[in-house]
Amino acid sequence: MFVTFEGVEGAGKSTALAAVAAHYAACGVDLVCTREPGGSALGRTLRSLLLDVKSSMVSEAELFLFLADRAQHVAEVIRPALARGALVLCDRFTDSTLAYQGFARGLSLETLTTLNAAATGGLEPDLTLLFDLPVEEGLARVRKRKEELGEQGCDRLDAEAVSFHAAVRKGFHFIAEHAPSRVCLLDASLAREDVLAACLKAIESRRH
Numbered sequence: 309m310f311v312t313f314e315g316v317e318g319a320g321k322s323t324a325l326a327a328v329a330a331h332y333a334a335c336g337v338d339l340v341c342t343r344e345p346g347g348s349a350l351g352r353t354l355r356s357l358l359l360d361v362k363s364s365m366v367s368e369a370e371l372f373l374f375l376a377d378r379a380q381h382v383a384e385v386i387r388p389a390l391a392r393g394a395l396v397l398c399d400r401f402t403d404s405t406l407a408y409q410g411f412a413r414g415l416s417l418e419t420l421t422t423l424n425a426a427a428t429g430g431l432e433p434d435l436t437l438l439f440d441l442p443v444e445e446g447l448a449r450v451r452k453r454k455e456e457l458g459e460q461g462c463d464r465l466d467a468e469a470v471s472f473h474a475a476v477r478k479g480f481h482f483i484a485e486h487a488p489s490r491v492c493l494l495d496a497s498l499a500r501e502d503v504l505a506a507c508l509k510a511i512e513s514r515r516h
């Protein structure tokens with residue numbers, strides 16, 4: 309089963325993914341946790357280019373780097389894991405391209421849908437957990453986490469204006485409305501244990 313975790317910056321999807329993974333690991337489930345960008349060796353090089361504030365790139369160049377990451381990741385990591393029956397938990401996937409490069413950067417959604425399908429060979433998630441939070445709250449969480457870790461500055465996409473992140477959130481809402489059987493919209497402002505319970509409930513209802 310292929311489960312993707314999506315949402316605005318700071319919505320807690322990576323934390324939730326780790327908690328879901330810990331739950332299934334304790335149950336002895338064959339599990340692969342991965343992310344985009346950066347789920348393969350090539351992808352890790354692309355991730356550092358994509359997130360570096362010093363990288364200057366037009367929206368189309370950015371798009372093709374995300375797609376190159378995805379094509380390699382699907383072929384090298386996701387498809388082999390699914391073929392052996394593993395539960396694959398992936399932090400971001402095709403919906404992030406629609407929300408960020410489509411709704412926020414303004415690239416054509418139709419073109420992005422075609423290019424996403426080319427990169428994935430038509431692979432789609434069985435379930436997408438969409439973590440929803442007002443963007444100011446998410447960005448404040450990102451800043452707080454960085455302070456706690458002693459990290460400085462933002463990555464290239466975190467550093468975009470609040471209006472950019474608001475467009476991303478709108479895009480995710482649009483996706484949730486148009487794919488209700490695949491996308492489970494979660495209120496990320498709830499307590500961590502409630503968010504985890506909602507994730508497990510959504511996964512379990514589709515696993516059997």
Ligand code: TMP
Pocket residue numbers: 317343344345374399400401402404405406408409465466
């Ligand atoms: P994150 O996974 O640590 O949130 O960082 C990845 C960043 O890349 C995040 O700002 C979302 C962005 N992104 C896109 O813009 N398009 C994509 O297709 C993907 C996978 C991520």
